[in-house]
Amino acid sequence: MSNLSNGLLAVDFSGLADKIFPHHVIEKGWFVINDSVLSGFIVVAVILIIALILRLTIIRHWKTTPTGGQMFLEWLVCFFDKSADEMTEEYSGLMGPYTLGAATYICCGVLIEMFGLRPAIADLGACVALALCTFIFIHTLGFAKKKVRRLPHYLNPINIVTDLAVPVSMTFRLFGSILSGMVIMDMIYILVEGIWYIGLPLILPAVLTPLFTLFHAFIQSYVFASLTLTFVQEAIEMPPPKPKRPKRSKKGQLAAEQKTV
């Protein structure tokens, strides 16, 4: 296979294989740190520093007539708070910040790819952690809202299978889409290196990076947030109260009939 592609394009894809899976940077027995985890630490540090800077600059000079930065912050926070408010009424104080935090982490964790590091989300562990957070939220909030009436939900085996499929599907959706974006970009870099003589290396990555990195980052963070809200809404949804039937004794019926007559 490599012979054919070598002959056609002078492109060598054999370097792609060791870019797909994370490398172990530190390995001491069970204690393993790969490069995704390192970039995850960098992302968290960057987010904390940005939050501190925003707290000290924009939020300290909070104005009643907002300008630029304040307007953006208000829009961002209001967007998540409003959608949490619509979906999970009394738990919006919990779900709004959680979805905003998770979306920020996913978005920044993917965007770090543009600095040449491995994206923090392109590791199965990060995706499992986020999906398990959502899983725990779904079930604790379901119990907190519905108490004992939540229990019949677990008696149905189909419901249990559906519940267990939620974190798995969320994990693989996130992991697969980020990994595929990363692999496609790596493939394009290798391809462009092979056909440098047309001048494509200047244009092609610049055109395709927004498509495969920026687009994925925003779409996946938005999808993760809205899926979390949808599942929580489904879990805390109260069954509609049964319409009370007016008791009709025979006497009353007769009396009513007599009245109408």
Next chain:
Amino acid sequence: MELLITMVANLLATDGALLGAGIAALTGLGAGIGMGIATGKAVEATARQPEAVGKIRTMLLLGLAFAETTAIYGLLVSILLIFVS
């Protein structure tokens, strides 16, 4: 006969994974059809009721995410088949 068996075994051992990767990529077919139908319906809905465009966009994105998942599974399987030996 023995030669044939060794040939088939060799084929399965070396090129079988690549064939499987090609077959796994067919998941894109179903996902593409599903996403196309969803987008078309969303365009229809927007044309019928332009003021509901926000809600339609939210639902469309959710549906697209669900439809995209199968394609991503296929992609993961084919990547694993090619690169994990």
